[in-house]
Every structure is written in structure tokens, then in C-alpha cells.
Amino acid sequence: MDITQQNKNYRYANTFRRLLRRNARPNIRKILSRTHPADIANIFAFFPLDDKITLLNCTNDNEIRAEIITNLQLHNAAELISRLETKLAVDIICEMSGDDQADLLGELDEAHAAEIIAAMPVEESRDLENLLNYHEKSAGGIMNPDVLAIHSDSTIAEAIKTVQEATDVDMFFYLYVVDENKSLIGVLSLRHLVTSKPNILVKNIMNPNVVSVRTDEDQEDVARLVTRYDFLAIPVVDDTNTLVGAVSVDDVIDVISEEATEDILKMAGAGDAPTDYSSLMKQTLSRLPWLFAALLGGLVVALIINYFNDTLIKFIALAGFIPVISGMAGNVGTQSLAIVVRGLATRRINVRQIWKVIGNEILVGMVLGLIYGVLLGAVGYWQFLGNTPLAINLGIAIGISTISAMTISTLLAAGMPLFFAKLNIDPAVATGPFVTTTTDIIGVTAYFLIVNVMI
Amino acid sequence: MDITQQNKNYRYANTFRRLLRRNARPNIRKILSRTHPADIANIFAFFPLDDKITLLNCTNDNEIRAEIITNLQLHNAAELISRLETKLAVDIICEMSGDDQADLLGELDEAHAAEIIAAMPVEESRDLENLLNYHEKSAGGIMNPDVLAIHSDSTIAEAIKTVQEATDVDMFFYLYVVDENKSLIGVLSLRHLVTSKPNILVKNIMNPNVVSVRTDEDQEDVARLVTRYDFLAIPVVDDTNTLVGAVSVDDVIDVISEEATEDILKMAGAGDAPTDYSSLMKQTLSRLPWLFAALLGGLVVALIINYFNDTLIKFIALAGFIPVISGMAGNVGTQSLAIVVRGLATRRINVRQIWKVIGNEILVGMVLGLIYGVLLGAVGYWQFLGNTPLAINLGIAIGISTISAMTISTLLAAGMPLFFAKLNIDPAVATGPFVTTTTDIIGVTAYFLIVNVMI
Numbered sequence: 001m002d003i004t005q006q007n008k009n010y011r012y013a014n015t016f017r018r019l020l021r022r023n024a025r026p027n028i029r030k031i032l033s034r035t036h037p038a039d040i041a042n043i044f045a046f047f048p049l050d051d052k053i054t055l056l057n058c059t060n061d062n063e064i065r066a067e068i069i070t071n072l073q074l075h076n077a078a079e080l081i082s083r084l085e086t087k088l089a090v091d092i093i094c095e096m097s098g099d100d101q102a103d104l105l106g107e108l109d110e111a112h113a114a115e116i117i118a119a120m121p122v123e124e125s126r127d128l129e130n131l132l133n134y135h136e137k138s139a140g141g142i143m144n145p146d147v148l149a150i151h152s153d154s155t156i157a158e159a160i161k162t163v164q165e166a167t168d169v170d171m172f173f174y175l176y177v178v179d180e181n182k183s184l185i186g187v188l189s190l191r192h193l194v195t196s197k198p199n200i201l202v203k204n205i206m207n208p209n210v211v212s213v214r215t216d217e218d219q220e221d222v223a224r225l226v227t228r229y230d231f232l233a234i235p236v237v238d239d240t241n242t243l244v245g246a247v248s249v250d251d252v253i254d255v256i257s258e259e260a261t262e263d264i265l266k267m268a269g270a271g272d273a274p275t276d277y278s279s280l281m282k283q284t285l286s287r288l289p290w291l292f293a294a295l296l297g298g299l300v301v302a303l304i305i306n307y308f309n310d311t312l313i314k315f316i317a318l319a320g321f322i323p324v325i326s327g328m329a330g331n332v333g334t335q336s337l338a339i340v341v342r343g344l345a346t347r348r349i350n351v352r353q354i355w356k357v358i359g360n361e362i363l364v365g366m367v368l369g370l371i372y373g374v375l376l377g378a379v380g381y382w383q384f385l386g387n388t389p390l391a392i393n394l395g396i397a398i399g400i401s402t403i404s405a406m407t408i409s410t411l412l413a414a415g416m417p418l419f420f421a422k423l424n425i426d427p428a429v430a431t432g433p434f435v436t437t438t439t440d441i442i443g444v445t446a447y448f449l450i451v452n453v454m455i
Numbered sequence: 456m457d458i459t460q461q462n463k464n465y466r467y468a469n470t471f472r473r474l475l476r477r478n479a480r481p482n483i484r485k486i487l488s489r490t491h492p493a494d495i496a497n498i499f500a501f502f503p504l505d506d507k508i509t510l511l512n513c514t515n516d517n518e519i520r521a522e523i524i525t526n527l528q529l530h531n532a533a534e535l536i537s538r539l540e541t542k543l544a545v546d547i548i549c550e551m552s553g554d555d556q557a558d559l560l561g562e563l564d565e566a567h568a569a570e571i572i573a574a575m576p577v578e579e580s581r582d583l584e585n586l587l588n589y590h591e592k593s594a595g596g597i598m599n600p601d602v603l604a605i606h607s608d609s610t611i612a613e614a615i616k617t618v619q620e621a622t623d624v625d626m627f628f629y630l631y632v633v634d635e636n637k638s639l640i641g642v643l644s645l646r647h648l649v650t651s652k653p654n655i656l657v658k659n660i661m662n663p664n665v666v667s668v669r670t671d672e673d674q675e676d677v678a679r680l681v682t683r684y685d686f687l688a689i690p691v692v693d694d695t696n697t698l699v700g701a702v703s704v705d706d707v708i709d710v711i712s713e714e715a716t717e718d719i720l721k722m723a724g725a726g727d728a729p730t731d732y733s734s735l736m737k738q739t740l741s742r743l744p745w746l747f748a749a750l751l752g753g754l755v756v757a758l759i760i761n762y763f764n765d766t767l768i769k770f771i772a773l774a775g776f777i778p779v780i781s782g783m784a785g786n787v788g789t790q791s792l793a794i795v796v797r798g799l800a801t802r803r804i805n806v807r808q809i810w811k812v813i814g815n816e817i818l819v820g821m822v823l824g825l826i827y828g829v830l831l832g833a834v835g836y837w838q839f840l841g842n843t844p845l846a847i848n849l850g851i852a853i854g855i856s857t858i859s860a861m862t863i864s865t866l867l868a869a870g871m872p873l874f875f876a877k878l879n880i881d882p883a884v885a886t887g888p889f890v891t892t893t894t895d896i897i898g899v900t901a902y903f904l905i906v907n908v909m910i
Binding site: 010036038039042045046073160163164173190191193194195227228229230232249250252253256257260261263264265267268269270280283284287288290291294295297298299301302303304305306309312313316317319320321322323324325326327328330331332334335337338339341342346348350352360363364367368371372375376379383432433436437440444 | 501708711780785
């Protein structure tokens, strides 16, 4: 946690607050134009919506406004845009890059988005509508349509001229080479551009082994390619290999962070991340389903315990060991689950090693089960010592139950995500609640069966 | 999961296997020199160590060998290097970039690392030893020491010449500008280099507002800066502002992924990720501590249940509801924990909003508690209906216990990481086992107290 940065932002926000109170617009304008928009966006987080609008109105530069809004969290950006007059909103949005436009419009309510698109210049709105047609988690959905392309018959001098004239292309690192049909046939790095003679033809020094993705490629796979090859950007083509955009590494970073968040929340059975705190209903609904599964599982556990009521009444202290044993099993299972799900996501674990991974987890589960089984068994023996001649049997039963429950739990927790991955289903749906509930059912059953055998 | 890629790698591995069997070294050499080292590294995962060495020996090009080894997972790379003769190992390592050398040497056992360093050319080994002095999770530990620097008084033409001559600098995107003391005073993008006249002085077009990090800066903060400003690399300076290296965006991606893994494993109470499956001992030890905490907590729960044995014997079916109620509370708490820990990591949640976040989680916990409390209460009422006139009271007690336990659980699960973050402690240490165990203790106590009040 870089607390220093947070404190800096806080002090900065106080400065803005003072200036706002004094209505010192020229000072604010000066700060806005000098500070990196990402920093201003961070400071904006401290202000209520009305103040955000006042701050934004201190400058007349729509490019600065667009950059600040682009750097806000998406739901905050949408909230802000919704409060502006349509004309101003359109002017600001037109200063954004295509992918940022699409993200923002996708976050607005449909009627408002339609209104803004209708008010945009035809060329801009056509491009934007094309982008909005792609799935938001596909290469098309995260790409920037503004790329630098050059014909393979051009010279290096012409290529450099293209770079010089492309003032509206934000970040770029490669020149993509196309043929007369706009088909992607090669790539040229800026470094090559700098170090080549002006009269050489692009096609003679380009790298023809250009790796590209199709518009419908999943964003996670796009991220994986960029990461594997250490690319700074990857070109996106349509069905006919026509260059339509590029995904740059900063978008890939967002994808990686987003996918990790999704995995964590899925594993915790928390469904989709609530991106804001506006709707209690939405939050409740996204968290309800896995809890319902846990409830059903829990009721099965209650039924099983009820079935063994006679044993329980005879040795009432057995009741106290139910939560300990299922807790230990649940916790060791959660560990295995996290290791396997994350291992699969980061490719440290390969689906083809399924038996090796499961075997390893079971082994760890058994060793841990043995350690804690002996401990718990001893506690159980001591607990029943004064009350029944069966104390030793009950102690052994508790120990064996712990070992069994912990071993089975690691088997389930490691096996389920691997099994899902094998079936090409997202392994993160093997959620914590699912694993702990299943473990509870099997653990409690084993517990009472073993106890009944031992007495 | 891009199964297609995995299948492609699998088929590729089969080709290699066939060629190995036929000992068709020239064919293998051809494939090795034509295929991207990242792809070869993926294929290497399918082979045992001996075959890896045979494959590596099919080429004589140490640069290709170095690139393949760099792309392997670190522990596999170290295992492979350990099996090579020192002379060959040194030759290969000398072809790697400084940061990759440091990572690899850090993974070897100390004696072997020392042996390799001693056998390296003096200049290389001095640089490497400098790098090894930095903490592996600091900017110095992840930076590449080979950067392109240019004096501010140079011309653009001279800068371009520097770029042309720097064949050993791997990836770069910026030229860093230094003064006569090698102090960092500005930055120049390759794009500016391409689009400027040859006789202009670097100092006249450089950006003097260069953002840099100190060598001891935490890697997470480095990643945050690069992500926030969409940099492709960030320069690293020492105490005297002397340029000593740069962290590039591909390393930042690794940091982000690594930190997400750490958060997930910590949250699951699984400690440090085991990077390999070699040591059962190491895996067991890393998972033991939180399980021990859970055991102690579980024994406290057992004590509490024992204390209420009389109530339990009177209404034995109450025992069945213990795991359901604590399971529901544990699950809703795990959800809150995941949302808050990940929210803090991604900066979606700000520590300053502590009460807003806790309030929101409690509200969600209460609503969910109400829903499942009513359901469980009804089940409880129905359960006791034939056996006791107190059925309605017991049902209400079960319902109220569920609501209380679920609400308290969300309070704890949201509050603990926020509290840790406030104290500048990593919020991910508020682990799942800790939350579920605490929840169990409070939940069971509340359950029996409420039941006793109601009967």
C-alpha cells in the first residue's frame, strides 16, 4: 500500500477544496493543465459529483476534460457524463480514443447512449457503433481502432512521414504493414524505423511473421499472447485478415487485473463484482445463489446429524467436534482450491498434469490430516476420559475422522477445478462455498460412521 | 482456457518426441531456431529433464539457449542450469539480460550460484552482484540494468546513432537523458526521435518531467505507477538520482500477476505459493500455521458447545443447525472478505471510505441474513413441531441466530482488512481461516445464548 501517494492525493484534494471555496478558477485551470490526468482523476475521487463538474468546468479544453474522464473509474465517468449537456458530452467524447468511447457508452443507460451517438459526427458514430457490436470481453471489445498502418510498397521515409502526421493516434510502438486489400502482412517496429535508411522499402525489412488475433478472440487469450511474447501491442484483424485495430499492453494489464478479480470473487462465491455501491438489490442478488447452494448443503448436513441423534445423545460431547472437524477440512480444502485455481489461471499448473496435482494435494492433505488428527484425537480422548470406558475408541474415531475429512477435502478441492478445466469450463466456478459444503456433508457422514464403528 | 493452444503445444511436443527418438538433431535445430523461444519453453514443459538437455544440445547457439531458458518457469530454469557444466552454464547466462541473470542466480543454491559468478567475466559478474544486492521485490530487484541513456547536449542524429549501436539492449521504448554526472534529467520517446530534425539538441525536445523510482521502491508501487500513467517502462535511479536501470512493462505484468496470486493464497490461508512440487515438507509447513489457528478456534467452539450441553441434550436437533448457521455465516463472510481485499488491492476501495464500505457490507449481510434466517427459522420450526410446544420459540431463535451470525460475519470480514490497511499492514493477512473461525466462535455463542433466552 503506497500510503504516501494516498496522502499526497489527500493533500492535493485539500488544495482543490480551498481553491473551489475561493472560486479561484484560473488557479484550478493552471493545475488541471499541468497535472497528469491520471493524478487528477485520483483526486476527483475525493469530491462529490457537483464539485467534479465545477472542477471540470474550470478548463475549456475538451481534450484535458476527456483525458480526466477517461482516467476515472468507469461508473464514475458514466455518472459524470450523464450530468453534462449532450452537446458538451459529445464534444468531450469525440476527443477520446475509440476503445474508451465504447467503454463509456457501454456503461451509460441505453437511451442516453443512443442520444449521444445520434448527436456525434457521422464518421465518429459509425466507427463507434462498429466497436459497440463486439463482445466487451473480446479482442474487438478492448481494441483501439486507431492504428498506424502502412502499405508494404512504401519507403521508410514515407513511413516516417506517416508517423509524423498521425497526431491523433495515442500510443503506438509498431507500424503494421498491409497490402492493397488492407490485409495485414507484416509488422515494423519503431526501432527498425529509426535505424533504417530512408529509401529502403518497408516490405524488405518488415517482419512477415506477425502474430495477430481475430476480433472475436477472448480477451484472456489476447492477454496471454501479449504476455507470452512480451508484445507492446497486438494487431486485431477481421475474418478476411483486414487490419481493424490493435490491443495495447496497457489494456492487457487491465484485463489481467480484471480477470484476477473475477477469479477471486468467483472462488469466494461472490458472483460478479459489484462495480459500485449504488444498488443493494444488485449486490444481494449476485451473492444470493451460492449461499442458497450452501444452505441446501447445510440442511443435508443437519439431516445427517439428526439421523445419528441417538449416538449424539449418548456422547453429547461429540457435538462439539462437528464444527472443528468440518472447519479443518473446509480450511485445508480452501487452500488446495486457491492453489489449483490460481495455478491453472497463471499456467503454473497444466491440465495434463491432473493426476500429479491431485496426488500431491491429497498427500499434503493426508500429512496435515495426520498432524491435526492426532492432536484432535488426543483432545477427544481427554474429553471423554472421565465419562466413559470408550474414551480411547472415541478419541481414535475423532482422529480418523479428521484425517479422512481433510484428505477427502483436498481431493475434492483440487479435483473439481481440474475436472472443470479438462471440460473447458472456467475452473473458478468450483467455488469455495461448493467445496466447503460438499466437504461438510462427506465429513459429517464419515465422522458418525467411524464413531459408530468404533463404539 | 485456450485449449487450442495447449493442444497445439501437445502436438508440437509429439513432433519433438518423434524427432528425438530418431535422433534427428538437424531437424530439431531448425525448429529451435525458427520457433519463438516462448513457444519452445511451453513445449519443454512436456519433457523430462534429460530430454530438455538433449533438446538444448541440438543447437550450438547460446543466445537461443539463453532465450529458451529465460522463458521457462524459474524453478525449471534453475533445475536445467544446475545440470549443465559450469562453463556452458556461464556462457548461456552471459547471453541473458541482467534482470534475468539475477532472477536465475537467486533461484540456484548458493554454492552453485557463487561458482557461476566466479567463472563469469569480471565486468558481467560485478554488474550481477550489484543487482543481487537489491531486494528481489524492489525496483532494483526487477529492473534491467541495460538502458539507453544519452547526454542532454547530444543531437538527435547522435541519439539515433546510439539506438543503432545498442544491439544488446533488448526492449526499449524511451531514451533516458542524463547530465554529466549521469543524473536522470529527462526522457525522450522513440516517437520523438523519429519525428525530429537531426540537428536539434536532445535537451530542447526532451520531456524534463520524467517520473522515476528509487531502487528500493516496492515492486507493487512500481507496477502501480506504470499502470497509472500507461508507461512502457520506468527509469530506476539510486540515492543520488543516477540512472541505474529501468523496469519495463512486461516485468510489471509479471508483478501484477504475482501479487494477485499472493493475495489469493494469503486469503485462503495457504501462505506462500509453493513454486514447485518437489518438497512435501515445504508445502506442509507453509499451510500449517493458519490451520493451527483454525484448530485453536475450533476447540474454543467445541468448549462453547460443551458448555451448553444441557440445552443440547434437551433439544438434540439443535445440534444439526450448528454447521448450517456457521456455514452460512462463514460463506457470506468469505464473500465480503474477497470483495474488500480485492477492492483494496485494485484501488476500487479507498481506506478513507472505511465506514461507507463496512456499512454497505453489513447492510448486505443483514438482507441476506434476513432471507436465510427466515428460511432456516421455518425449517427449525417445522423440525421441532411434533416434539415440543417450544417449536415456535426455537424456530425464531434459529432465525435470529442466522441473521446475527451473518451480519456479524460481514462486519468482521469487511472490517478486518480495512483495519489492517488503515494500519498500513497488508490487508490480505485477514485470511479466510481467521474470519471463518472468529465467525464460528461468535456465531455459536450467539446461537446458544439466543436459544436459551427464547426457551
